[in-house]
Amino acid sequence: MTSDSVRPEITDLILRVALRDRVAFDRLYAATSAKLFGTCLRILKDRAEAEDVVQEVFIGIWLKADRFAVTGQSPMSWLIAIARNRAIDRLRMRRGVLTALDDDAIEVRDPTPGPEAQAVAAGERRALDGCLDELEAGRADAVRAAYLDGDSYADLAARHAVPLNTMRTWLRRSLMRLKECLQR
Amino acid sequence: MSDADMDHEPDGDDILAAEFALGVLSDDEQAALARRVETDAPFARLVAEWEERLSPLSEGFLPADLPPAIKRALDLRLFGAAQARPWFWSSLALWRGLAGAATLAFVLAMALPVFRPAVPSDRLAASLTAEGSSVTYLVLYDSATGSVSLAHMSGDPVEGRDFQLWIARGAEAPVSLGVIPAGVSTRVPVTSDQIRALMTTAAHMAISLEPPGGSPTGQPTGPVLAVGDLLDI
Numbered sequence: 275m276t277s278d279s280v281r282p283e284i285t286d287l288i289l290r291v292a293l294r295d296r297v298a299f300d301r302l303y304a305a306t307s308a309k310l311f312g313t314c315l316r317i318l319k320d321r322a323e324a325e326d327v328v329q330e331v332f333i334g335i336w337l338k339a340d341r342f343a344v345t346g347q348s349p350m351s352w353l354i355a356i357a358r359n360r361a362i363d364r365l366r367m368r369r370g371v372l373t374a375l376d377d378d379a380i381e382v383r384d385p386t387p388g389p390e391a392q393a394v395a396a397g398e399r400r401a402l403d404g405c406l407d408e409l410e411a412g413r414a415d416a417v418r419a420a421y422l423d424g425d426s427y428a429d430l431a432a433r434h435a436v437p438l439n440t441m442r443t444w445l446r447r448s449l450m451r452l453k454e455c456l457q458r
Numbered sequence: 459m460s461d462a463d464m465d466h467e468p469d470g471d472d473i474l475a476a477e478f479a480l481g482v483l484s485d486d487e488q489a490a491l492a493r494r495v496e497t498d499a500p501f502a503r504l505v506a507e508w509e510e511r512l513s514p515l516s517e518g519f520l521p522a523d524l525p526p527a528i529k530r531a532l533d534l535r536l537f538g539a540a541q542a543r544p545w546f547w548s549s550l551a552l553w554r555g556l557a558g559a560a561t562l563a564f565v566l567a568m569a570l571p572v573f574r575p576a577v578p579s580d581r582l583a584a585s586l587t588a589e590g591s592s593v594t595y596l597v598l599y600d601s602a603t604g605s606v607s608l609a610h611m612s613g614d615p616v617e618g619r620d621f622q623l624w625i626a627r628g629a630e631a632p633v634s635l636g637v638i639p640a641g642v643s644t645r646v647p648v649t650s651d652q653i654r655a656l657m658t659t660a661a662h663m664a665i666s667l668e669p670p671g672g673s674p675t676g677q678p679t680g681p682v683l684a685v686g687d688l689l690d691i
Contacts, residue, residue: 289583289691293598293609294643296537303529308521316519328524329532336536340596340609343583343691344499345506351513352506355479359492362481366488399514420480421515427482449476456511 284349285342292339303332309350310357317361317424318368327364331357362424405455413448416441475504479512583691584663586684593621593665593683598691599648599657606646608638613683615640622668624678625653627661637672638665662687 284305290298310331314324334356342352406414412434419425425433431441477483478491495502580601587594593613599606608623615621621640626632633653635646648654666673667680 293607311524312522313519315522347506347510351510354516355509366485402514420482422518446473
């Protein structure tokens with residue numbers, strides 16, 4: 275798991291939140307809300323919606339903090355997973371209403387991920403980047419688009435102009451190759 | 459999307475966990491697997507492993523500041539207007555919801571040893587449960603503050619009886635930490651050196667049902683409502 279220095283503090287705060295410690299909840303919010311809001315914002319690309327979803331994320335954290343210890347995850351990965359899941363749920367709900375994909379919104383991306391080093395140890399990022407580089411270019415992009423923008427198989431298939439099951443086969447193989455590569 | 463062939467391969471659950479963690483499946487499939495995560499611990503573990511594996515990608519999520527009004531709105535949604543009440547009364551509805559978390563406390567007790575970090579820790583936790591008893595507590599001990607926090611997860615007080623908290627090492631006689639308010643979350647200061655010395659992973663904690671004011675003998679006399687090993691966290 276991660277060896278970053280934030281881990282003990284955030285872990286401690288989550289465990290205290292599990293014991294309904296409001297002060298710990300406030301501190302956890304102060305320490306992580308910008309990152310989790312950034313997560314929602316990137317996926318939803320709508321500030322008002324992301325502001326609403328990030329509140330749902332923290333409600334979920336308050337209610338589910340007692341499960342954190344069970345997962346064996348590093349704290350930021352656990353928190354970001356909650357934020358991603360909520361944001362993707364909202365994204366799908368919205369798309370269900372709109373039905374069509376908004377291609378313009380997908381193009382509006384920050385081209386350069388900044389030096390946000392807090393959440394992840396640099397070594398782990400390098401390892402994953404290295405393994406993504408071993409995949410064919412389009413497939414690494416698909417993994418990144420799914421993770422960062424909440425693209426579904428249907429979205430990815432449409433963008434790459436391939437049948438959905440083809441996209442699924444590609445991505446499944448890519449994910450398994452990633453796992454093998456990371457275990458080397 | 460039916461992919462039965464793939465799901466029957468040995469790696470079926472693992473790849474399904476990867477797809478679920480990534481969030482690429484259809485709405486129906488995502489929802490079905492979200493329910494599975496709640497009940498299927500091995501599958502939940504696979505999902506957690508994939509979330510961890512993919513987490514370096516989260517560097518692409520740039521932090522963005524939130525207006526202070528959002529935190530106020532959040533507090534209002536979570537805790538209502540009654541901010542001044544003691545923390546453990548903050549939401550009755552929430553506590554009702556948590557009663558259902560008793561099984562989770564059990565899961566926690568089962569799963570913690572698996573994930574026990576090798577690093578030494580000055581913090582210990584225990585999940586107190588017992589077969590045939592609905593009383594469940596989550597215990598956190600912090601040597602820095604020298605106090606035991608008890609989160610009441612489920613189980614009602616018994617009229618005319620008190621809950622008493624104990625610690626014991628192996629088969630040694632239990633030592634009392636005193637009577638605790640039944641059926642609510644609370645904090646118990648650890649002032650005795652004897653008890654502080656007992657606070658290690660070699661010990662377990664328990665709650666017994668006692669006459670009002672606590673056991674008259676200095677040893678548990680009533681049934682043990684909940685018990686659990688102290689674990690490093």
